[in-house]
Amino acid sequence: KAGVTQTPRYLIKTRGQQVTLSCSPISGHRSVSWYQQTPGQGLQFLFEYFSETQRNKGNFPGRFSGRQFSNSRSEMNVSTLELGDSALYLCASSLRPSLNTEAFFGQGTRLTVV
Amino acid sequence: AQSVTQLGSHVSVSEGALVLLRCNYSSSVPPYLFWYVQYPNQGLQLLLKYTSAATLVKGINGFEAEFKKSETSFHLTKPSAHMSDAAEYFCAVSEASGNKLVFGAGTILRVKS
Numbered sequence: 208k209a210g211v212t213q214t215p216r217y218l219i220k221t222r223g224q225q226v227t228l229s230c231s232p233i234s235g236h237r238s239v240s241w242y243q244q245t246p247g248q249g250l251q252f253l254f255e256y257f258s259e260t261q262r263n264k265g266n267f268p269g270r271f272s273g274r275q276f277s278n279s280r281s282e283m284n285v286s287t288l289e290l291g292d293s294a295l296y297l298c299a300s301s302l303r304p305s306l307n308t309e310a311f312f313g314q315g316t317r318l319t320v321v
Numbered sequence: 322a323q324s325v326t327q328l329g330s331h332v333s334v335s336e337g338a339l340v341l342l343r344c345n346y347s348s349s350v351p352p353y354l355f356w357y358v359q360y361p362n363q364g365l366q367l368l369l370k371y372t373s374a375a376t377l378v379k380g381i382n383g384f385e386a387e388f389k390k391s392e393t394s395f396h397l398t399k400p401s402a403h404m405s406d407a408a409e410y411f412c413a414v415s416e417a418s419g420n421k422l423v424f425g426a427g428t429i430l431r432v433k434s
Contacts, residue, residue, distance in 0.1 A: 252421050252423070257420070295352065310422065
């Protein structure tokens with residue numbers, strides 16, 4: 208079965224612009240989480256969605272937002288981009304938001320802000 | 322809040338040698354622990370997970386990890402390293418509030434021929 212699909216794979220944006228990243232979870236998975244990966248800060252949790260509701264949010268400014276659609280697909284948006292937002296953004300899907308449920312990761316979207 | 326510490330940002334071993342990647346966790350409740358591997362320009366792939374069923378957990382590609390509550394550790398081992406094991410490895414703990422993982426800083430494994 209198809210894995211987690213993230214689009215686009217690579218993106219270059221200018222400071223001040225906004226960007227939208229997309230994540231299609233594995234079929235049947237209803238929980239989607241987003242992570243930011245940078246060399247300096249490592250992997251940091253952004254937010255988690257289940258059944259179109261945000262369940263958890265990490266410690267990121269309000270410029271970072273997300274949503275989940277009825278088909279479980281999720282998007283994250285970053286407004287007023289800063290150079291420090293350059294990172295690999297990873298999406299993970301799982302059947303449900305449970306402690307021991309395996310999370311399957313997509314290949315990520317590499318965002319470069321210039 | 323839970324946290325994870327991975328000792329050693331870089332580990333280098335010879336092909337065929339033992340691989341040992343260290344992970345210590347901080348958790349006030351019984352933890353759910355995971356090891357993930359990341360190859361260059363790829364996402365994360367689950368190697369194994371501890372969910373309290375057994376303290377010795379076997380994963381994919383010959384890796385295993387032992388949960389030691391007294392040492393709050395969950396070290397990853399593989400008896401014999403292969404060149405294809407060269408990658409970055411992340412230890413993670415699942416937060417009590419759901420599908421949220423807290424990751425360690427990662428360990429880059431280099432395998433020398």
